Amino acid sequence: xxxxxxxxxxxxxxxxxxxxxxxxxxxxxxxxxxxxxxxxxxxxxxxxxxxxxxxxxxxxxxxxxxxxxxxxxxxxxxxxxxxxxxxxxxxxxxxxxxxxxxxxxxxxxxxxxxxxxxxxxxxxxxxxxxxxxxxxxxxxxxxxxxxxxxxxxxxxxxxxxxxxxxxxxxxxxxxxxxxxxxxxxxxx
Amino acid sequence: xxxxxxxxxxxxxxxxxxxxxxxxxxxxxxxxxxxxxxxxxxxxxxxxxxxxxxxxxxxxxxxxxxxxxxxxxxxxxxxxxxxxxxxxxxxxxxxxxxxxxxxxxxxxxxxxxxxxxxxxxxxxxxxxxxxxxxxxxxxxxxxxxxxxxxxxxxxxxxxxxxxxxxxxxxxxxxxxxxxxxxxxxxxxxxxxxxxxxxxxxxxxxxxxxxxxxxxxxxxxxxxxxxxxxxxxxxxxxxxxxxxxxxxxxxxxxxxxxxxxxxxxxxxxxxxxxxxxxxxxxxxxxxxxxxxxxxxxxxxxxxxxxxxxxxxxxxxxxxxxxxxxxxxxxxxxxxxxxxxxxxxxxxxxxxxxxxxxxxxxxxxxxxxxxxxxxxxxxxxxxxxxxxxxxxxxxxxxxxxxxxxxxxxxxxxxxxxxxxxxxxxxxxxxxxxxxxxxxxxxxxxxxxxxxxxxxxxxxxxxxxxxxxxxxxxxxxxxxxxxxxxxxxxxxxxxxxxxxxxxxxxxxxxxxxxxxxxxxxxxxxxxxxxxxxxxxxxxxxxxxxxxxxxxxxxxxxxxxxxxxxxxxxxxxxxxx
Numbered sequence: 001x002x003x004x005x006x007x008x009x010x011x012x013x014x015x016x017x018x019x020x021x022x023x024x025x026x027x028x029x030x031x032x033x034x035x036x037x038x039x040x041x042x043x044x045x046x047x048x049x050x051x052x053x054x055x056x057x058x059x060x061x062x063x064x065x066x067x068x069x070x071x072x073x074x075x076x077x078x079x080x081x082x083x084x085x086x087x088x089x090x091x092x093x094x095x096x097x098x099x100x101x102x103x104x105x106x107x108x109x110x111x112x113x114x115x116x117x118x119x120x121x122x123x124x125x126x127x128x129x130x131x132x133x134x135x136x137x138x139x140x141x142x143x144x145x146x147x148x149x150x151x152x153x154x155x156x157x158x159x160x161x162x163x164x165x166x167x168x169x170x171x172x173x174x175x176x177x178x179x180x181x182x183x184x185x186x187x188x
Numbered sequence: 189x190x191x192x193x194x195x196x197x198x199x200x201x202x203x204x205x206x207x208x209x210x211x212x213x214x215x216x217x218x219x220x221x222x223x224x225x226x227x228x229x230x231x232x233x234x235x236x237x238x239x240x241x242x243x244x245x246x247x248x249x250x251x252x253x254x255x256x257x258x259x260x261x262x263x264x265x266x267x268x269x270x271x272x273x274x275x276x277x278x279x280x281x282x283x284x285x286x287x288x289x290x291x292x293x294x295x296x297x298x299x300x301x302x303x304x305x306x307x308x309x310x311x312x313x314x315x316x317x318x319x320x321x322x323x324x325x326x327x328x329x330x331x332x333x334x335x336x337x338x339x340x341x342x343x344x345x346x347x348x349x350x351x352x353x354x355x356x357x358x359x360x361x362x363x364x365x366x367x368x369x370x371x372x373x374x375x376x377x378x379x380x381x382x383x384x385x386x387x388x389x390x391x392x393x394x395x396x397x398x399x400x401x402x403x404x405x406x407x408x409x410x411x412x413x414x415x416x417x418x419x420x421x422x423x424x425x426x427x428x429x430x431x432x433x434x435x436x437x438x439x440x441x442x443x444x445x446x447x448x449x450x451x452x453x454x455x456x457x458x459x460x461x462x463x464x465x466x467x468x469x470x471x472x473x474x475x476x477x478x479x480x481x482x483x484x485x486x487x488x489x490x491x492x493x494x495x496x497x498x499x500x501x502x503x504x505x506x507x508x509x510x511x512x513x514x515x516x517x518x519x520x521x522x523x524x525x526x527x528x529x530x531x532x533x534x535x536x537x538x539x540x541x542x543x544x545x546x547x548x549x550x551x552x553x554x555x556x557x558x559x560x561x562x563x564x565x566x567x568x569x570x571x572x573x574x575x576x577x578x579x580x581x582x583x584x585x586x587x588x589x590x591x592x593x594x595x596x597x598x599x600x601x602x603x604x605x606x607x608x609x610x611x612x613x614x615x616x617x618x619x620x621x622x623x624x625x626x627x628x629x630x631x632x633x634x635x636x637x638x639x640x641x642x643x644x645x646x647x648x649x650x651x652x653x654x655x656x657x658x659x660x661x662x663x664x665x666x667x668x669x670x671x672x673x674x675x676x677x678x679x680x681x682x683x684x685x686x687x688x689x690x691x692x693x694x695x696x697x698x699x700x701x702x703x704x705x706x707x708x709x710x711x712x713x714x715x716x717x718x719x720x721x722x723x724x725x726x727x728x729x730x731x732x733x734x735x736x737x738x739x740x741x742x743x744x745x746x747x748x749x750x751x752x753x754x755x756x757x758x759x760x761x
Contacts (some may be wrong), residue, residue: 113694
């Protein structure tokens with residue numbers, strides 16, 4: 001079953017959290033950021049082309065116009081494929097692992113899967129960024145040598161940066177599944 | 189605890205039978221490798237599995253039953269399948285059944301000796317058997333040092349499928365007591381070209397090894413080790429590059445089979461890199477020799493050398509006058525200027541002596557570009573070094589003079605203050621000098637101090653020229669390094685068969701139905717291009733800066749000679 005709730009990101013933009021429970025030990029949590037607006041895209045394109053036309057009027061060289069078109073196209077492709085993240089999702093499968101996916105505006109998806117044996121815990125951390133204190137959710141990875149130690153911290157939802165209320169929802173959902181592995185008989 | 193069943197997607201449409209695979213009890217997961225169909229004799233199945241276990245060292249056993257009924261559930265079949273559980277005793281006995289064309293299968297387990305009678309949750313994970321078998325899992329780079337095989341659950345699964353290759357050799361057209369379904373059960377694929385190449389590669393390797401042993405024998409002969417020649421070989425970068433390529437050829441043509449994935453990839457990378465290098469070299473050669481471009485190049489070489497010499501003469505005339513408005517010491521200026529001018533005059537005469545032979549030399553040297561683009565670039569770098577040899581000489585003269593002056597000045601400055609350098613204690617001590625010592629010392633100090641600007645200016649100009657040449661040579665060597673070390677085969681593999689290089693897996697949740705087990709699809713997550721280059725880079729004799737910026741500046745200030753590039757494997761002096 002799926003449910004969707006609206007929240008705000010750290011910068012104030014509207015984001016949506018969608019929770020789906022696939023089975024008793026499998027949950028998917030997806031945070032969707034604001035989509036690319038047509039008006040900001042047209043504004044950027046018009047600004048570039050106006051500047052190019054102004055340069056053309058000054059220099060009488062038509063290469064400026066072709067260069068501007070080329071730059072706009074390449075810039076747009078790079079932005080959609082490498083920069084603009086539409087949705088970040090977390091798939092928690094008890095006893096298998098946690099999968100973190102980022103979907104870009106061009107449809108590209110970059111996925112990382114962390115096995116359950118490496119996951120120590122999922123916590124909410126604070127960070128001081130410029131003049132703000134922001135909260136972020138992160139996965140603590142187990143250090144193989146030291147059972148009490150943490151070898152790496154993997155931050156989640158870095159592009160949509162949800163606020164604390166949204167993070168608490170995600171945290172509670174994750175912890176419900178992570179607790180199951182403590183109650184189950186331990187495997188090596 | 190949750191039970192995980194890894195089911196190959198190729199067996200989804202197989203007829204009813206029993207499931208064979210490996211049970212990993214630490215992870216409570218079952219990796220299913222194939223389905224054995226009716227009719228079979230249980231004793232023969234056990235015998236076959238024992239043989240497979242002996243060959244592959246994978247503990248393959250019968251894990252459960254699979255029933256694929258086209259019509260409604262047949263009661264008798266399900267009882268029969270349950271009874272099979274008593275013949276092949278396995279804890280737990282997994283029963284998967286599929287009805288008609290439904291996507292949602294029912295999966296249940298029979299536990300005879302279980303402590304907790306409650307139903308445990310079952311997760312069904314589909315995987316593409318062929319891709320998982322061919323894929324190579326790369327652990328994250330920082331944990332590559334620890335590396336037990338079952339450190340990661342996934343590597344256990346990948347390892348199981350990869351090592352069970354012999355199980356996939358029988359297909360359904362084989363006559364035998366056991367009928368299996370797996371990814372190759374429709375017939376074993378093979379390619380004629382690959383087989384022919386494998387057959388041809390053995391004699392080719394032997395021939396290549398023989399030729400290489402001849403060549404390396406000649407290289408190591410005593411004739412080439414006499415002093416002037418060995419010094420020359422060590423200075424020319426082309427000899428290093430040729431030696432490097434010889435080493436590569438030896439690696440490829442050795443008839444030892446590659447032990448593991450890394451060695452195989454390295455051999456393949458070297459082979460593709462050599463091929464592309466030679467292809468580009470031949471392309472360059474054909475471009476150079478068409479329309480007699482080599483002749484044009486040779487014709488322009490002498491005028492270019494003349495032009496460089498003229499520019500240097502103009503520069504020296506400028507230095508001998510009042511460069512940038514600075515006032516030089518006239519006498520020293522004239523001496524140094526005339527000395528360098530005479531040197532340039534000698535150099536030009538030598539170049540003009542060589543000029544009739546230049547075209548022929550260049551023509552034959554250009555032929556060696558067919559050995560590879562890297563060889564051609566190294567030749568270019570060496571030609572630049574030879575043509576700018578006079579700049580190197582000027583730099584050495586200027587640096588030595590300046591260095592002497594700086595040391596003299598520092599020693600006399602200590603005398604001026606009444607101190608002395610104690611060689612034994614390696615420190616500055618006070619010392620009482622006689623009056624005449626002090627007098628002469630102060631005089632010399634003044635002379636050296638006032639002659640310093642002239643020497644410093646000559647040193648500065650020639651050092652800048654030398655650094656320019658060094659930078660150009662360094663760029664060419666960087667390009668050669670890049671061509672040498674880029675793992676082209678791995679990059680092509682990542683582009684075309686991305687499942688072969690796996691960084692991990694990704695799961696996709698398929699349609700669910702209440703009451704049925706959770707269905708997931710396991711796909712291979714390929715390695716990123718940056719990680720591919722970093723993992724499979726070929727080691728080169730790469731040149732990299734010997735000194736940090738700070739020590740380089742210090743050496744320049746003191747006038748010590750700088751050799752900015754250091755080659756790996758060179759002894760530190």
